[in-house]
Amino acid sequence: MATELALELIIENVDAGYGAVRALQGVSLRVANGETAALLGTNGNGKSTLMKCVMGMVRPTRGTIRLDIDGVTHDLSRLSTEEIVNIGVAMVPEGRRLFPRLTVEENLLLGAYRPLARADIAKNIGFCYEAFPLLLERRRQLAGSMSGGQQQMLAIARALMSAPRLLLVDEPSVGLAPILVSQTISKIRELKDRYGLTVLMAEQNFHQAIRIADRGYIIVHGEIVFDGSVGELEQNDLVKNYYLGATA
Amino acid sequence: MDLLLDAVIFGLLLGCFYAAVSVGLTVAFGLLDVPHIAHPAFLVLGAYCTWLLNGYGLDPIVAGIVLMPAFMALGMAVYRFYYETFERRGSDAGLRGLAFFFGVVFIIEVGLILLFGVDQRLVEAAYIGKSLDIGDTRLPLRMLVAFAMALILTAGLALYLSKTFTGRAIKAVAQDETALRLMGANPVRIKQWAFGIATAVTGLAGALLIIIGPVEPTIDRVYIGRTFCVVVLAGLGSMSGTLLAGIILGISESIVLTMLGASWAPAVSFGLLLVMLGIRPQGLFGR
Numbered sequence: 380m381a382t383e384l385a386l387e388l389i390i391e392n393v394d395a396g397y398g399a400v401r402a403l404q405g406v407s408l409r410v411a412n413g414e415t416a417a418l419l420g421t422n423g424n425g426k427s428t429l430m431k432c433v434m435g436m437v438r439p440t441r442g443t444i445r446l447d448i449d450g451v452t453h454d455l456s457r458l459s460t461e462e463i464v465n466i467g468v469a470m471v472p473e474g475r476r477l478f479p480r481l482t483v484e485e486n487l488l489l490g491a492y493r494p495l496a497r498a499d500i501a502k503n504i505g506f507c508y509e510a511f512p513l514l515l516e517r518r519r520q521l522a523g524s525m526s527g528g529q530q531q532m533l534a535i536a537r538a539l540m541s542a543p544r545l546l547l548v549d550e551p552s553v554g555l556a557p558i559l560v561s562q563t564i565s566k567i568r569e570l571k572d573r574y575g576l577t578v579l580m581a582e583q584n585f586h587q588a589i590r591i592a593d594r595g596y597i598i599v600h601g602e603i604v605f606d607g608s609v610g611e612l613e614q615n616d617l618v619k620n621y622y623l624g625a626t627a
Numbered sequence: 628m629d630l631l632l633d634a635v636i637f638g639l640l641l642g643c644f645y646a647a648v649s650v651g652l653t654v655a656f657g658l659l660d661v662p663h664i665a666h667p668a669f670l671v672l673g674a675y676c677t678w679l680l681n682g683y684g685l686d687p688i689v690a691g692i693v694l695m696p697a698f699m700a701l702g703m704a705v706y707r708f709y710y711e712t713f714e715r716r717g718s719d720a721g722l723r724g725l726a727f728f729f730g731v732v733f734i735i736e737v738g739l740i741l742l743f744g745v746d747q748r749l750v751e752a753a754y755i756g757k758s759l760d761i762g763d764t765r766l767p768l769r770m771l772v773a774f775a776m777a778l779i780l781t782a783g784l785a786l787y788l789s790k791t792f793t794g795r796a797i798k799a800v801a802q803d804e805t806a807l808r809l810m811g812a813n814p815v816r817i818k819q820w821a822f823g824i825a826t827a828v829t830g831l832a833g834a835l836l837i838i839i840g841p842v843e844p845t846i847d848r849v850y851i852g853r854t855f856c857v858v859v860l861a862g863l864g865s866m867s868g869t870l871l872a873g874i875i876l877g878i879s880e881s882i883v884l885t886m887l888g889a890s891w892a893p894a895v896s897f898g899l900l901l902v903m904l905g906i907r908p909q910g911l912f913g914r
Contacts, residue, residue, distance in 0.1 A: 478798075478803060489799055489810050
């Protein structure tokens with residue numbers, strides 16, 4: 380008896396802001412099952428605000444954010460962050476936000492806090508150590524004493540410990556050396572394939588993001604100015620001129 | 628020489644007792660960052676409740692265990708009130724929190740004086756007043772009982788914090804509340820629960836306080852230096868550190884008491900606190 384496993388994130392007409400500052404205006408976006416969507420744009424255009432809206436950390440003033448999982452529809456704009464995590468959404472936050480004075484292993488175990496993830500904790504921690512052998516080596520080390528690249532790996536592993544269906548990754552490249560950015564992005568792709576995840580990634584590094592994305596959304600001043608497949612994205616003039624640095 | 632050996636052995640027992648009266652503060656101040664200066668007042672409240680129950684013939688240790696759920700509820704209520712009125716409202720919560728907990732101290736002290744007067748209170752149990760003689764060393768049984776309870780309490784709490792999901796969330800909550808939320812835990816509920824546990828443990832430690840010796844309503848003032856000394860010496864939030872720091876304080880006090888006399892003993896805790904803050908502010912086991 381096969382059950383239809385499907386997931387779709389649907390964001391429609393979302394406005395959001397901080398006090399008088401409007402950070403998002405009429406943003407609509409869709410992430411389909413098994414897709415990797417890249418939310419592209421430079422700093423201060425609203426990428427992180429949109430991610431926070433999906434996680435229930437910023438409330439939209441207008442519009443809807445829906446998540447359909449296996450035939451059940453959740454209205455994310457009404458749920459708390461904890462409830463959203465519990466239905467199977469995990470986020471790797473900007474700046475990683477590890478627990479610096481806890482060990483690597485304690486950080487991973489906290490990742491499995493949601494009740495559904497607790498049952499498979501031994502299996503999942505095994506997977507994490509297999510995917511990131513360095514974390515196994517350093518499992519007794521304090522998270523705060525590791526390098527930026529290692530911390531990013533730990534942040535991704537910690538998010539995976541909750542056995543999510545939808546993974547949000549906010550600016551994985553920030554503060555990393557170019558070689559590490561490339562490794563991190565490849566790792567996200569590898570893990571996505573392995574766990575059958577659906578991924579929404581906010582990133583300002585175009586070249587790296589479109590390596591693994593199926594679909595791209597470009598956000599400028601809180602509005603989506605382009606959306607399409609990665610192929611279309613690469614052919615678009617605006618993108619060529621502004622983001623890929625092509626010369627006419 | 629014998630005198631010194633006796634002092635060290637007595638100090639070891641006393642030190643474990645100091646650890647037991649401090650573990651609640653290790654959680655509240657060390658892990659949650661709550662400036663809980665009412666901790667010793669809760670200890671005295673626990674001692675008085677034990678005394679009341681002992682009046683009905685209940686063994687003080689049993690009384691202390693019976694008190695734990697009530698103290699848990701009290702702690703959760705106090706934290707909720709503190710959170711709604713102070714912590715939620717701003718960045719200078721530390722200083723205003725001190726004022727809040729100072730108020731709590733005042734209410735408890737005055738309440739106890741109004742209800743029971745300023746007289747010293749004692750409890751009765753089979754093990755109080757007897758002692759175990761090993762060679763020339765005389766070990767009061769009440770100290771041994773407190774010693775055993777202290778070890779059980781510290782070990783139990785350490786296990787809870789490292790082996791359970793809630794325990795690990797308690798260790799993490801003050802480090803990054805937003806990140807904890809992203810793990811699926813509600814930071815306010817975690818803190819409230821943790822403060823409840825800290826208070827429950829303090830209730831039981833209050834029973835040990837009145838087993839060790841007579842208690843009067845303002846004895847908390849002697850314990851404020853000792854408990855904060857132990858928690859800072861340990862390194863904020865470390866359970867094994869709390870036990871070791873308690874033993875260091877116990878042995879130091881006991882030696883000073885034997886060599887220099889009783890009037891010097893209260894200076895030991897503040898002295899150790901200052902030395903520690905000067906040379907290693909993160910404490911012995913600080914991370």
